[in-house]
Every structure is written in C-alpha cells, then in structure tokens.
Amino acid sequence: MEHVDGNWLAGPLAEFFSFDVTMATARCSGCGTVAELARAMVYRSGAGTVVRCGSCGHVLATLVESEDRAWIGFSGVSAIEVRREPA
C-alpha cells in the first residue's frame, strides 16, 4: 500500500490542534523511539488514516473523518512533547 509521511498530517490535524503536530515529538509505545510526527509513515484509505512509527511500524495514531465529526486515536503514543513558541 502506497504511503506518505507525517508532513501530510499538518493540514488534516490543524483543524483540531492549536500547534503544528508535525513538529511535536511522540514516543512510540512499541519501540520507545522518540521522533517528530513528520517522521512517521502515513497510510491513507477510504476508511481512514493510519500513522505508523517510522522505526518499527507500530501503529501510533488513527484518524477517521466524516462530514460532521472526526475520531482521532493515539493508541500507540505514550507521550507527546510540544514546543512552545519562543516568547
């Protein structure tokens, strides 16, 4: 299955988060790797989007959207670090 990478998440997730998710670093609960979400692999289909760890392939997150709502799961992320904009 063709994939892209986490850079693609910037647009779809900007609607729900006030920070740029692609620069947030996430710890994979599968292998412990900490990396920017931009470095994750993104698999898209009609059913939704699956975000996988770039190191081990573990599912980090899922995104399913419909007309009037979205379901966002972070089943494979044990922590996220978000940089604050410098004051």
Next chain:
Amino acid sequence: MRPGWHVATVAATHRETPNAARLDLDVDGWPGNAAGQHLDVRLTAPDGYSATRSYSIASSGPTMRVVLAVDKLPDGEVSPFLVDEVRAGDMLEVHGPLGAFFVWRPGGAGSGSAGSAGAAGSDRVDARPVQLIAGGSGVVPLYAIAQAHADADDPAPFRLLYSARTPDDVYFADELRALAEASAPFRLDLVYSRRTPDGWPAPAGRITREALEAAVIPAADRPLVYVCGSTGFVERVADWLVGLGHDTRSIRTERYGGT
C-alpha cells in the same frame, strides 16, 4: 503563523514542463510562509463532492503571492484540473501555511531538530552546510529553500542534487541556473533518469548510491540534508545517506507518494 483556509485567485499560469504547470496565486489573508512549507488545495464539485491534495510551495516570505508548481498525475482527481484547466482569474480554496518540519530558515538552519535541548534555535550552527536532494517534482520545496538562501545572501554552503527524467522535465531551470551565479554559495548537480542532454558525461538512469556519494556533501561536514520526492525515491536515498554515515536526525524527508 496559524494555518487557515483562504481564497486564492489565480494570477497567472505557465507551462513549467510538458507535464507540469506553475500557478501564481494571490491568496487573500495569507500570512506568508517559510521556505519548504506546503498547503492543501480543496476543489469542490457542484454536487458537493470535494477532493483535497497537498502541494509544496515554491515561494516563501511575507507576501500574499504564493507560487505552486504542480505535476499532472495520470489518474489524479485534482492535478489534471490544476495543470490543464485552471486559468487566470479562477479561484481556489487553499489551507495553509502547513508544516514546520520540512523547513529551512536563513541563519538558523539547525533549529528545531529533535533531541536537542532547549528552545528552537538553541542548537543553531551558523553556516552549517545544506544538501538538498530532489526527485522529480520533489524539487519544488527545495527550490523555495535554495531561493530563500540566495535572497538572504546566507553564507551556508548549499548543494542541490536533482534527479529529473529528461532535460525538458527540469522545474525552475532558469531560476536554478541563476542561483548558481548568485553570491550565496550554491551548486546544482543534475542527474537524468530517462534521457540526457547531448554530450552529457553520464548515461541516463536511476540515481545510484555511487552517484549520490559523489555529489553530496560528505557526512564528515555534518550537512543538514533535505530529501523530497516520490516515496520510493526518498526511502532509497535516505537509506543510502544513513549508510554513508549521515546522522538520521540531520536528514529531513518529505514523501509525496507514488512508487
């Protein structure tokens, strides 16, 4: 710069290559963008069906003029419209600017890399060399970065290794030639996968590990490396770079799909 939805008016379209168009957009309320960022374009049919696609931005800076260069995908829903149908005066919905990862900023090239302590910019390394590696239309954000480097007269040594199918398929050919003449240090290395110009020293063919090694800034010089292209191209190149000793944290990649 919070991303938002904006109405873009097409100011001009040009043929970029036989398979691609350049679109100059005037985007109402656009906050400007950093070099390397992208935007999403949403097309909506009269029956309400909509399709959204991501495109890298070929321009940067505090301006509402935004330049795209779009490659036509044979089975695409959006790109054939943007390349063949769109005319000056047409309006598009765009969402952006998007993404802070695949971005280069003058004077602070090392900012934002993971694993560094403290705020963005604290690991700043002045004049850290930058290697750009493009496959096909993956050159678009890398052209924006190279142009920003020249516009800022930034002293960091820059090289662009660009794999194009044929000489006719080179995006921003005139602009890239001009960058090589600008005062900011910039070197362009082209490889051709299907057809070379007459008298070209190397045969046409997919880029090899050896050709990559010969044309990129050595790992010992600790370059920041930006790679953009099809998913297969990016993953091949990134694997070779790691094999050549480049630190994975110094390699930033953007895959646009395909094979």
